[in-house]
Amino acid sequence: MKVMIIGGTGLLGKALVREWSGDDVLALGSRDVDIRQAARVWEIVQGERPQWIVLAAAYTDVDGCESDPQRAFAVNRDGPANVAEAAKTFGAKLLFLSSDYVFDGKKASPYETGDPRNPQGVYGRSKAEAEVRLLDILPEVCIARTSWLFGTGGKCFPDTILKLAATRPALDVVDDQRGCPTYTVDLARGIIGLCRKDATGIVHVTNSGDCTWFEFACEIIKSLRLETEVRPVSSQQMARPAPRPAYSVLAATSLRRYGIEMPSWKDGLRRYLEERTP
Numbered sequence: 280m281k282v283m284i285i286g287g288t289g290l291l292g293k294a295l296v297r298e299w300s301g302d303d304v305l306a307l308g309s310r311d312v313d314i315r316q317a318a319r320v321w322e323i324v325q326g327e328r329p330q331w332i333v334l335a336a337a338y339t340d341v342d343g344c345e346s347d348p349q350r351a352f353a354v355n356r357d358g359p360a361n362v363a364e365a366a367k368t369f370g371a372k373l374l375f376l377s378s379d380y381v382f383d384g385k386k387a388s389p390y391e392t393g394d395p396r397n398p399q400g401v402y403g404r405s406k407a408e409a410e411v412r413l414l415d416i417l418p419e420v421c422i423a424r425t426s427w428l429f430g431t432g433g434k435c436f437p438d439t440i441l442k443l444a445a446t447r448p449a450l451d452v453v454d455d456q457r458g459c460p461t462y463t464v465d466l467a468r469g470i471i472g473l474c475r476k477d478a479t480g481i482v483h484v485t486n487s488g489d490c491t492w493f494e495f496a497c498e499i500i501k502s503l504r505l506e507t508e509v510r511p512v513s514s515q516q517m518a519r520p521a522p523r524p525a526y527s528v529l530a531a532t533s534l535r536r537y538g539i540e541m542p543s544w545k546d547g548l549r550r551y552l553e554e555r556t557p
C-alpha cells in the first residue's frame with residue numbers, strides 16, 4: 280500500500296513515520312507541499328498516486344489562531360479541502376486529523392462522534408468547518424479526532440513541565456480543563472489500524488482515561504520522583520488568548536467498532552518518559 284503523510288514533519292507525523300512498517304510511506308512537510316496551494320497539492324497527489332493520504336498538517340498554535348484567523352482557516356480548513364478534492368480526483372482514501380476543540384466542553388460525560396460541534400475559538404472553528412467541508416467533498420473520508428498530544432520530536436506538555444521543574448520549586452497548573460492526554464506513538468498505531476481497516480466516518484482516537492492539566496503535571500512529577508510542588512489554579516488565573524473547553528473527553532465507542540483498544544494515558548506517559556530519558 281502506498282501512503283502519503285502530509286504533516287509528516289510534525290509531532291504526530293514523526294511518530295507515524297516511525298511506527299508505520301510494511302507499506303510504502305512518503306512523509307511530506309510544508310516545504311514539500313503547502314496545502315494552501317491547490318495546484319501543488321493536485322500535482323503531488325497526481326504524481327504519487329497514494330492509496331491513503333493521512334492529513335496531519337495543521338496550524339496548531341491555538342492562541343496564534345486567535346490573532347491570525349486568516350492563516351488558521353487557510354491552513355486548517357481550506358488546505359484540507361484542497362487535499363480532499365485531489366484525493367477524490369485521484370481515488371485516494373483520506374484520513375484527516377481533527378480535534379476535541381470542535382466541542383464547547385459543556386458536557387459532563389464523554390463526547391460521542393455524533394454530538395453537535397460548537398467550537399469556542401478560532402482553531403476549533405477552523406477544524407469544525409474543515410470536518411463539514413471534507414464530509415461534503417469526500418463522504419467516505421475518515422475523520423480521526425484526537426486530543427492533548429505528547430511525544431518526542433516537538434513541543435509538548437510533559438516536556439514543558441520538565442523544563443520548568445528543572446528551574447522552579449513550584450508550578451501553577453490549570454485544574455479546570457479535563458481531557459484525554461494522548462501519546463503520539465499510540466495515536467499513530469491507532470491511525471495505522473484505521474487505514475488498514477478502511478475506516479470511514481468520524482472516529483475518536485485518544486488514550487483511555489482522562490485528567491486535568493494539573494493531574495497530568497502531578498503524574499509527570501511523581502513518575503520522575505521530582506521534588507517540584509504542583510499547585511492547582513483556574514483557567515481564569517492563567518488567562519490565555521483562546522478559550523479552551525472545560526471538558527473535552529472523547530468517548531472510545533467509535534474506535535472499538537474497529538476492534539481497536541487504546542492504552543491508558545498513564546501507560547503512554549510512562550513509555551514516553553522512558554523514550555525521552557533512556
Ligand SMILES: NC(=O)c1ccc[n+]([C@@H]2O[C@H](COP(=O)([O-])OP(=O)(O)OC[C@H]3O[C@@H](n4cnc5c(N)ncnc54)[C@H](OP(=O)(O)O)[C@@H]3O)[C@@H](O)[C@H]2O)c1
Binds near residue numbers: 288336376433
Ligand atoms: N497537538 C495536539 O495536542 C493536537 C490535539 C488535537 C488534534 N491535533 C491535530 O493533530 C494533527 C497533528 O498535530 P501535531 O501536534 O503533530 O502538529 P505539529 O507538530 O504542529 O505539526 C504540524 C505539521 O503541519 C505541517 N504544516 C503546517 N502548515 C502547513 C501547510 N500550510 N502546508 C503543509 N503542511 C503544513 C507542518 O510542517 P512543517 O513542520 O514542515 O512546517 C508539520 O508537519 C493536526 O491536525 C492537529 O490539528 C493535535
